[in-house]
Amino acid sequence: MQIRMVSAGIYEELALLGCFFLVGVFLAASYDVLRILRALIPHSAFFINVEDLLYWIYVAVVVFVQLYDKNDGRLRGYVFGSIVAGMLIYAGSFGRICMPPLICFLQHVREVLLRPVRRVITFLHRKRKKGQDFCGKVWTCQKKRLKKLWKMVKMSLCKL
DSSP states (O other): OOOOOOOHHHHHHHHHHHHHHHHHHHHHHHHHHHHHHHHHSOOOHHHHHHHHHHHHHHHHHHHHHHHHHHHTTOOOHHHHHHHHHHHHHHHHTHHHHTHHHHHHHHHHHHHHHHHHHHHHHHHHHHHHHTTOOHHHHHHHHHHHHHHHHHHHHHHHHHHO
16 A cells, blocks of 8 residues: 655645635625625615725735735636635625624614714704704804903903
């Protein structure tokens, strides 16, 4: 029975395969960050298209840099296959299971954080509708104080 030794080149190729699999997972996770952002802040179709274009430019740069760094810029089919496999496995597992509850949780957090702001805006809006200009009252009060202060300054200057 012969024992065959696996060459070091095979281990390097397997390490390269694993590295690009993780690059695929990272790229899919970064797209999930974009999905979370879209769920929290409504976007128009134009901005969604711009975000997708920027994302794919980002993907191209990341893949190019990793290929240049890890593989001396050589294109290999299994490298792109491992990137796609990493993206698909991430999207089918973590992305499918954990993203919807995470988005729902973050939407609730957003609502809790925005509730005081909405209350203040509603309060100011109601005051304005009733004919009570809240900002105008504040300005009038400050204007009266400034007139008093100016009179005191003028009187003290005249006494000198």
